[in-house]
Amino acid sequence: MSLVLRNLQKAVPLRRARLRRDVETLRQIFGIQKFDLGLICVDNRRIQRINGIYRGMKMPTDVLSFPFYEDMETGKPPGHLRGEELNLGDIFLGVEYIMDQCRDESRDFHSILPVMVAHGICHLLGYRHETEEELTQMFQREKHILNEFSRLTGNQLEPLTKTDGYDR
Amino acid sequence: MLKSLTRMVSTAARLSTRTTAGSWARALEPFGRPALCVPNSATTRPFTRSIWMMRNSGSTSGYRPTLLSSSRDIPSVSCGCGGLHTEGDKAFAEFLSDEIKEEKKIKKHQSLPKMSGGWEIDLNGTEAKLIRTLAGEKVSVTFNINNSIPPNFEEEAEQGQKDAENEPEILSTPNFVVEVAKQASNTSLVFDCHYPEDEASHGEGEEESDIFAIREVSFQPIGDGDWKETSYTLNTDSLDWALYDHLMDFLADRGVDNTFADELIELSTALEHQEYISFLENLSGFVKCQ
Numbered sequence: 001m002s003l004v005l006r007n008l009q010k011a012v013p014l015r016r017a018r019l020r021r022d023v024e025t026l027r028q029i030f031g032i033q034k035f036d037l038g039l040i041c042v043d044n045r046r047i048q049r050i051n052g053i054y055r056g057m058k059m060p061t062d063v064l065s066f067p068f069y070e071d072m073e074t075g076k077p078p079g080h081l082r083g084e085e086l087n088l089g090d091i092f093l094g095v096e097y098i099m100d101q102c103r104d105e106s107r108d109f110h111s112i113l114p115v116m117v118a119h120g121i122c123h124l125l126g127y128r129h130e131t132e133e134e135l136t137q138m139f140q141r142e143k144h145i146l147n148e149f150s151r152l153t154g155n156q157l158e159p160l161t162k163t164d165g166y167d168r
Numbered sequence: 169m170l171k172s173l174t175r176m177v178s179t180a181a182r183l184s185t186r187t188t189a190g191s192w193a194r195a196l197e198p199f200g201r202p203a204l205c206v207p208n209s210a211t212t213r214p215f216t217r218s219i220w221m222m223r224n225s226g227s228t229s230g231y232r233p234t235l236l237s238s239s240r241d242i243p244s245v246s247c248g249c250g251g252l253h254t255e256g257d258k259a260f261a262e263f264l265s266d267e268i269k270e271e272k273k274i275k276k277h278q279s280l281p282k283m284s285g286g287w288e289i290d291l292n293g294t295e296a297k298l299i300r301t302l303a304g305e306k307v308s309v310t311f312n313i314n315n316s317i318p319p320n321f322e323e324e325a326e327q328g329q330k331d332a333e334n335e336p337e338i339l340s341t342p343n344f345v346v347e348v349a350k351q352a353s354n355t356s357l358v359f360d361c362h363y364p365e366d367e368a369s370h371g372e373g374e375e376e377s378d379i380f381a382i383r384e385v386s387f388q389p390i391g392d393g394d395w396k397e398t399s400y401t402l403n404t405d406s407l408d409w410a411l412y413d414h415l416m417d418f419l420a421d422r423g424v425d426n427t428f429a430d431e432l433i434e435l436s437t438a439l440e441h442q443e444y445i446s447f448l449e450n451l452s453g454f455v456k457c458q
Contacts, residue, residue, distance in 0.1 A: 015417055
């Protein structure tokens with residue numbers, strides 16, 4: 001199934017082909033190629049609005065996930081259990097926010113996007129990081145995925161989820 | 169909203185004036201001086217000419233107490249243009265004068281906004297061409313402001329009436345054609361682009377379409393005015409997404425990206441408004457025979 005990529009912002013120049021290639025690689029590693037996935041790139045204004053509406057946090061952020069199925073078993077793609085619509089949901093990337101962070105930390109913007117998407121996909125697969133146990137579980141999955149991504153692409157990427165606490 | 173409504177009113181006024189003019193014409197024309205005037209429109213010329221012929225032929229065929237000799241109290245024509253002047257025309261001209269003042273008052277730009285990135289603009293009526301040369305490649309973007317305001321605007325305008333403070337802004341979102349020509353080639357790569365109308369954007373405001381999208385891609389001969397229909401045309405409806413993304417990146421590398429598309433809306437909106445005011449002024453001059 002397909003990856004639907006939308007670029008709704010003009011704050012950051014986006015290399016669409018590279019982003020698609022990287023996300024397709026992630027989809028293969030996660031084993032979710034047969035699911036539809038939406039990836040929407042937005043600016044600070046829009047991600048702040050979405051963050052405010054759905055999480056009550058009126059501030060921009062880097063990544064927000066909206067699973068198609070909400071009550072799923074952690075880590076297992078929905079199709080395994082239901083045989084229903086093969087759709088994982090949507091990930092909103094706050095690319096302006098991410099770019100600002102990259103500037104602050106002198107990191108390459110396009111190299112960091114797979115880290116954000118891997119984090120977002122984990123949420124679509126039911127991972128959470130509200131408890132210590134959930135945090136560890138999500139970190140391990142992200143770590144495994146990004147290690148494999150790094151092996152395939154030659155990049156060295158670390159999970160967005162941190163074991164010392166991550167609350168997003 | 170104001171513009172949309174006033175446009176509708178203008179149309180109505182024009183229709184009613186035309187109807188009135190049609191019914192008054194037979195009574196008014198005999199007092200004109202058609203033989204001395206230069207008729208200034210195709211619609212008035214045949215009729216004035218026929219009246220003139222009636223008057224001349226009347227002198228040879230005896231007294232004709234019909235139109236030409238009527239002594240009824242009919243308003244006189246005050247200018248020598250040969251055109252008709254009615255009370256409706258007068259009201260129409262006054263209305264247009266007010267409308268032009270209003271439109272000039274809300275005009276955002278005194279001159280057309282510049283596009284960033286070194287684009288040169290070439291105007292031909294309602295058509296604009298933006299040209300940029302990059303390392304031996306010539307990139308041109310052509311658009312026409314006619315019919316460039318989405319039809320759903322009127323619906324939004326009606327909703328906007330409820331809240332005058334939040335009057336919706338009229339935006340011109342024309343289709344545009346990007347041509348990329350390389351020095352060594354006699355063909356150019358042509359992208360037919362548009363601004364997607366997103367249904368979702370009229371609801372919660374969470375539109376999910378790209379700012380602009382490529383509809384078709386083809387090769388066309390450089391300098392040939394006619395579109396070559398026999399050239400293979402790549403339609404993006406059923407395109408491999410990866411290829412589509414490469415095409416979008418190709419355009420972005422040549423300065424046609426979301427920033428460009430956003431500035432194009434601003435330019436096109438300003439040009440559309442400028443042409444609208446110019447049209448109203450021409451219309452006013454035409455009605456007043458100036």
